[in-house]
Amino acid sequence: MPDTDGSHGSHEGAFEIAHPHRELLDQVLDKWSLSVLGELCERPCRFNELRRAIPAVTQKSLTATLRRLERNGIVERVLLSSRPVAVEYRITPLGKTMRPPVEVLLEWAAAHMPEIERARRAFDLE
Numbered sequence: 001m002p003d004t005d006g007s008h009g010s011h012e013g014a015f016e017i018a019h020p021h022r023e024l025l026d027q028v029l030d031k032w033s034l035s036v037l038g039e040l041c042e043r044p045c046r047f048n049e050l051r052r053a054i055p056a057v058t059q060k061s062l063t064a065t066l067r068r069l070e071r072n073g074i075v076e077r078v079l080l081s082s083r084p085v086a087v088e089y090r091i092t093p094l095g096k097t098m099r100p101p102v103e104v105l106l107e108w109a110a111a112h113m114p115e116i117e118r119a120r121r122a123f124d125l126e
Contacts, residue, residue, distance in 0.1 A: 028074055032057050032065040034102065037091065040075060041099055044090040074098065 069075035074095035
């Protein structure tokens, strides 16, 4: 959490210890994770299938996103064959449990976008 001067002081470490879920949520609800999870909830995909399905993501960002999701037990990497190496990414049973709460958040955002846009415009005029 930034201090009043914008820097990150000793309070950030204490916050992370007191709220360990914050790091997890930062890692699984970031810009690309939701798109990747959306694809993998529909079907397992190979890396290049994900790249085609999410054209704005870079190779580096997709790799980092998949690794974070795998580390947190949300996605699994499955070796399909050894020559040439073929890997498929799949949502885990734990990852599937994220779908209902994420869908609720997305529905809330869609329902309230007009209000949010009005608030943004009013704020930007100040």
